[in-house]
Amino acid sequence: MILNKLFSDKRTGEANPITSQDPRSEFQRDFDRIIFSSSFRRLQNKTQVFPLPGSVFVHNRLTHSLEVASVGRSLGSLIGDNLCEKYKSDLDENAKIFYKHNLYNVISSACLCHDIGNPAFGHSGEDAIASFFSKNESNLKHLFTGPEWSDFINFEGNANAIRVLTQQQNGKDEGGVKLTYSTIASIAKYPCESIGKDKDFIYRKKFGFFQSEKSTFIDVANETQMTNDGSNKLIYFRHPFVWLVEVADDICYNIIDLEDAHRLGIIDTRTCEDLFNFLIQCIGIDNTTKVEEKLSKLKNKNERVAYLRAKSINSLTLKATQVYIDKFDSILDGTFNISIYDFIKADCDALNLIENFSIEHIYNHRSVIEIENAGYNVMYELLQHLVPPILIENKKRKQSDNKALRLIPSQFLYDGDNNYKKVLGVIDYVSGMTDNYATDLYRKIKGIDIGMTL
Template sequence: MNINQLFSEKRTGIQYKSTDKHTDARSEYQRDFDRVIFSTSFRRLQNKTQVFPLPGSVFVHNRLTHSLEVASVGRSLGSDIGNFIATAYASELTEQNKELYRHSLYNVISTACLCHDIGNPAFGHSGEDAIASYFQRNASQLKDKFSALEWSDFLNFEGNANAIRILTQKQNGKSEGGAMLTYSTLASIAKYPCESIAKNKNIIERKKFGFFQSEKNTFKDIAHETSMILVQENPLSYYRHPFVWIVEAADDICYNIIDLEDAQRLGFINAQICEELLQQIIEEIHGNNKWSRVKKKLDSIEDKNDRISFLRAVSIGALISRSVELYKKYFEEIIKGTLQTSIYDLIQQECKAIQTIKEFSKTHIYNHRSVVEIENAGYNVMYELLDHFIPSILKSEKERLGYEKRAVQLIPKQFLYEDKGDYEKVLGIIDFVSGMTDNYATDLYRKIKGIDIGMTL
């Protein structure tokens, strides 16, 4: 993998000529960040569940606030790592690429962090499960309508692949190229750069999959332009782009620590336990001397939430520092595609506190009754919405009964692909349903089920 070819300013849907120039003071990668921030799909994340139900009285993280915080951590990681690459590999880099690593890598990483969850449906992972399960449970009626590759996409529906689709596809009546982001940014969110039939849980870059058949050619272009290493052509699979490891580390750091803080604020866990777990991280990564200084500051804080916030900040800082050190250590393996352990898991191997927090969170947070209740409810809402629209869209206009015609009338125009094949028609429904916020999905479900009847203007 050529480290001079990891950046690409090429954008989906735009064909630049070599003489084309723009007068915008922003770099191409700063423009990416702004495009995501102002996009509708990003704004919708404010009403999508991260882990906990979205209560009115106590603020907890949703997908949008989580993504903003991941972007902040990613920016720090990208800045330190960019300076490292520009210095350590100065003899191999062109002057232009030295500048890109020093002054643009952190923009690429922070933008990729912003949109890393943009393909996740409402209700967290239960929304993903509902979409995959719908096709599993209705295989006898649906399977024969699709090719083996298309059917595999549906059976293994994945938010990561859906993110690439949302960011690159041309919706009906909308602009070519979707969000029109640079190929570097798009490559940086591809944790699993393979098609669905290439999935292999024992290989880090193939634990899930990263693009639907509908975006396969687009992804090939992204991979080629950003120097991704082809593993195999059939089924199609690549090694991860080196920037992916940074985005993944930022995400892992945030959700492992922030979920703990949210659980404490909601009263799921005791504040003292939360403090002790965060203390362990600081001591194991930075040692007792650092903890002594932290404790001196902590002793001056009385409010329990403020104490946790302070320890959270120090813990994240420690994890950022260690992530940078490990990225440097394993950089040669990363660019060759041979590393098979995430940066965060490498930290976990030497920091017992990380494993303790994961086990504690699984027992006391992710299996808390309120979390399980929202996952059950979300699964049913998403499943029933698909069941309302998919059978209708698969019939021709002439074959549809009255209620089926009315179901199709509820689908916004940009998600209707009546002139295309069954695969594209169903993807349009998935686009519609997976893009819904928790509230919108619940509201529509209640209305089509007759639970709420009345006029909405």
């Protein structure tokens, strides 16, 4: 049965699983490896939605990822128990142990690192990287193959996550963070190469791996039983675990952005409470009478909103579990073509109201627009400063070109004869920067700040 083959403890950078005396399972070790990785720590200084104001705490990429991992663990536990019960006569002993005791570890680990490839300044950072190459097409495109150029002009945080987690930087260990293939497969929302993008299909709306990670992804896909969709390009249907990671992310950012906006005073308490109450009623899982009784005892406005936020996430988590179980067959065969969150939203007016409200009052708030504009310019100018010099032959570089390249740490200086790899090194460096680091470097190379800092 396919459920017996969907998971693997094989790791990137290791030809065969290594026998360990570690009391943790291989999948528990994934979670710990991510937590202690430098790329994960850098998420603490990357924008989620709002600029980091200092005096009022709002979510950054790190706190968001921790919360998504918490929801993902719940989903993995609920679904694992259900699969063990529903298919108990079909599962072998290894599979029973996995679904009962380790599926939640895989989902929480994948949730933990789902944003690890996102550059500074959120989606505006992604847009800046893609736009840099699009706007310089006449000067750069001829230096790359068609698929390589497609990777650059469609730069995507999801694909970059696979790269961050699996690629070997100069002087570092092979296999990157060395996660299990199960965790890698679970973050591949768009398991196709960039030339296979097609917005009509959920699994091809964006792309999931660069040409540089193509062979690695093929290994992961084969080992975890991902199915090729039969097209001429390298495109797979989503792995079944991906849906749980995606809906955990969707639940958290749609709900928690409201709480952050409330703490910043962008929306008032009554509006926030009404939206959450409407959602809880709309999902119809929680006992609304008990919710009202609890609220009557809470007088602090932030505590009331936090309570309703928690109940909203709980309702959506339980609803998502129901949908996943009901649609499991179509998820397995690749015919389910809508996210679980959007499937719920189609029958829940509250989620549509929250989405429309958030677009108007949160995502287009002046503070958000300002940082998106600033972030775009910072990231674009850093690439403008570093990409052209890296593509010039050594003997033709001017002193200014060499000085620019001296800014790039040695671990990001790749194959000197391969333009694609050289540019990927620059992208690795720039996309890995925190908001503060990128802004600081931008100010220095532009002459806005002059002086020594260590």
